[in-house]
Amino acid sequence: MAEAGPSKSSEEEPAAAPRPLKQRRITRACDSCHRRGIKASEWTCVTKDAAGCESCQSYGEPCTSDRPVKRRGPRKGTVAAGAASAVAAASASPLQTPGSPLPTTWEPPRAARSPAIPMLLEFYRQLIYPFHPLMIWPPFLDRVGAEEHLRNRAFCATVMSACALASARLRQCGPLFFQSTDFDPILPADDSPEAFHQAAKDSIWLRPGATFTIDELRATIILNITCIQKGDFTEMRFWVGAYSTMSAVMNFHDETLWPADLTEVDKEERRRLVHLAYQHSVYTAIVTGTPLEFRERQLHVSYPSEVDDEALLPLKEGEKREPLPSGRDCWMHGWNRTVDLYRILEHAVDQLRNTQGAPNTVTVSLIAKTDTSAYTALLTALYAELPAWARTFHDTTLDHSKHILNFQVVNILITMQNARIISTCSNGFTTEEGVAVAKELMDSLTRVPHEYLLANSVPVFHQLAGIGGILGKYTTQSASYETLLGVRSIIEGMSELLSTLHTDPLSATGKAHTTLTAWCHVMLYMTLFRYSSLSDSPAPDTLRE
Incomplete structure (x- = not known):
C-alpha cells in the first residue's frame, strides 16, 4: 500500500496578516478636560494607562477619569418622568423663558468655597483693578472676609466673576509683578478659570420679574471682560446685552432716579460701573462690528470722584487720615x-x-460725511x-x-x-497717512514696559489687528519707496513684539498670537517682493530671514 504523502507542517504555512485593530472612539473626556469644557477625541483624551492627554500635559495637570459614570437617557419606562425632569432643569437655569417661576432657594457653588479666592482677589487688585475699578476695595474685601458671597447670590456672582478673570489672566501671563507676603500666585488644579466662570453665570438669574442689584450688574461686566480674555465674542456680546437690559430695568443710568438712601461709597461704585460699562460698550462695538448698546448722551451720571478708595470711607471716632492724592x-x-x-x-x-459702509447697503445714510x-x-x-x-x-x-x-x-x-x-x-486716508499712524502706534507700544504689555496683552492684540487692516490697504495702492521702507519697519516691529508676548496656547488669545505672527511673515514676504521691484539692490538679509 502506498504511504500517504507527508502533510505540510504548520511552520510551512504562510502566516496570516494580523487584522488591524479598530481604533476605539473615545466619548468621555478626562476629569480636567471635563472641567474646562474640552470635548473628548482621539487627539485630546486618551485612556488612563497612557501618558495623558495633550490638554493635561499642556497645563501640567494629572489626566484622570475618576468621576462617576452617569447613565445616559431616561430610565426605562419613564419617558414622561424624563420629560418632566428636563422641564425642571430648564426652570433651574439662570436664563429662563418668560413666565417661568422664580427659584426660591439658592446654594453657593463649590467654587465659592475655594481656598484660592483670597489670592485671586489680591491678584485682581494689583493687576486688574487699575483698569477696572468696579468696586471700592476696602468694603468689598470686608464683605468677602465675612463670607457674604456664601449667603448672597448676587454678591457671589461678583466674587466668582472676579476670580474667573483673575485666574484666566494668571494662567495666561503668570504672576508678573504680583507681590504678596501672604499668598503664592499658584492656582490649584481644581480651581480652573472655567469653574469660576460657570459659578458666576449660575449665580446670575436673568429673567422677567427678577429684582436686580449692582452686584449682578457688576458681574455681567466682569464676565464681559473675561470673555474678551478668552476671545469668546459671542458670549461677550451676550453679557453686554444682559447689562443693558438689567440697567434699563433699574434706571441705572440716571442718578437722579437712584435710591435716596445710598451712601457715598454706593454712589461712587455706581458711577464707576456706569462709565466702565460705557467704555466696554464702545470697545465691543469696535471689536465685533456690532451696534453700540448705549451712548454718552444716555448717561446722566457724574464722573467718579478723583480720589483714592480710602478717602471715600467715613472716619471712625478719633481716627486721623494721612493726606491722599486727589484731583489731577x-x-x-x-x-x-x-x-x-x-x-x-x-x-x-x-x-x-x-x-466706509458697504456700497450695496439697503438703506442710505441720512448724514453726510x-x-x-x-x-x-x-x-x-x-x-x-x-x-x-x-x-x-x-x-x-x-x-x-x-x-x-x-x-x-x-x-x-x-x-x-x-x-x-x-x-x-x-x-x-492715503497710504502714507495710514502707515504714519500705524508707525505712531508701534512707537507708542515700544515705550510701554514689557510687563505692562503682558498684563494688557489682549487689547494689544486687537490693536495689532487694527494695524493689519490699515497696512492691508497699501497692497492695492501705489506706494513710494520710502513708504515701503516704513511698512517693513512696522511689520518687523510687530513680529518682534509678538514674539515677546507669550500666551496660553490653548486659549483663543494664544491662537490669535499664532495667527498674527503668521500674518507678519506673509506681509514681510510681500514687502520683500515690492522692495526688490523698486530697488536694484537685493533686500537686506534681516528682511529675507
Whole structure:
C-alpha cells in the first residue's frame, strides 16, 4: 500500500496578516478636560494607562477619569418622568423663558468655597483693578472676609466673576509683578478659570420679574471682560446685552432716579460701573462690528470722584487720615480721561461706519460725511492737558504703589492711539497717512514696559489687528519707496513684539498670537517682493530671514 504523502507542517504555512485593530472612539473626556469644557477625541483624551492627554500635559495637570459614570437617557419606562425632569432643569437655569417661576432657594457653588479666592482677589487688585475699578476695595474685601458671597447670590456672582478673570489672566501671563507676603500666585488644579466662570453665570438669574442689584450688574461686566480674555465674542456680546437690559430695568443710568438712601461709597461704585460699562460698550462695538448698546448722551451720571478708595470711607471716632492724592494728582484722574477718549471714539466709529459702509447697503445714510479733523484736535488737546505723571512711566523698583499710575499711562496711551487710528480712517486716508499712524502706534507700544504689555496683552492684540487692516490697504495702492521702507519697519516691529508676548496656547488669545505672527511673515514676504521691484539692490538679509 502506498504511504500517504507527508502533510505540510504548520511552520510551512504562510502566516496570516494580523487584522488591524479598530481604533476605539473615545466619548468621555478626562476629569480636567471635563472641567474646562474640552470635548473628548482621539487627539485630546486618551485612556488612563497612557501618558495623558495633550490638554493635561499642556497645563501640567494629572489626566484622570475618576468621576462617576452617569447613565445616559431616561430610565426605562419613564419617558414622561424624563420629560418632566428636563422641564425642571430648564426652570433651574439662570436664563429662563418668560413666565417661568422664580427659584426660591439658592446654594453657593463649590467654587465659592475655594481656598484660592483670597489670592485671586489680591491678584485682581494689583493687576486688574487699575483698569477696572468696579468696586471700592476696602468694603468689598470686608464683605468677602465675612463670607457674604456664601449667603448672597448676587454678591457671589461678583466674587466668582472676579476670580474667573483673575485666574484666566494668571494662567495666561503668570504672576508678573504680583507681590504678596501672604499668598503664592499658584492656582490649584481644581480651581480652573472655567469653574469660576460657570459659578458666576449660575449665580446670575436673568429673567422677567427678577429684582436686580449692582452686584449682578457688576458681574455681567466682569464676565464681559473675561470673555474678551478668552476671545469668546459671542458670549461677550451676550453679557453686554444682559447689562443693558438689567440697567434699563433699574434706571441705572440716571442718578437722579437712584435710591435716596445710598451712601457715598454706593454712589461712587455706581458711577464707576456706569462709565466702565460705557467704555466696554464702545470697545465691543469696535471689536465685533456690532451696534453700540448705549451712548454718552444716555448717561446722566457724574464722573467718579478723583480720589483714592480710602478717602471715600467715613472716619471712625478719633481716627486721623494721612493726606491722599486727589484731583489731577490722583490715578482716578487718568481713569476719567480714558472715559473722555472713549466718548471721542464713539463718534469716530459712527463716522467711520457712515463713510466706509458697504456700497450695496439697503438703506442710505441720512448724514453726510463730515470733517473728522475735530476729533484729532480734541485728542491733541486732551493729551496736552494731561498731568505730567500721566504721560510717562514711573520707576516701581522702590515704590510698588506707582504701578497703579503706570497702568493709567498704558490705558491712556493705547486708547489714544486707537482713537487716532479710527479718526484717521473715518476721514479717508492715503497710504502714507495710514502707515504714519500705524508707525505712531508701534512707537507708542515700544515705550510701554514689557510687563505692562503682558498684563494688557489682549487689547494689544486687537490693536495689532487694527494695524493689519490699515497696512492691508497699501497692497492695492501705489506706494513710494520710502513708504515701503516704513511698512517693513512696522511689520518687523510687530513680529518682534509678538514674539515677546507669550500666551496660553490653548486659549483663543494664544491662537490669535499664532495667527498674527503668521500674518507678519506673509506681509514681510510681500514687502520683500515690492522692495526688490523698486530697488536694484537685493533686500537686506534681516528682511529675507
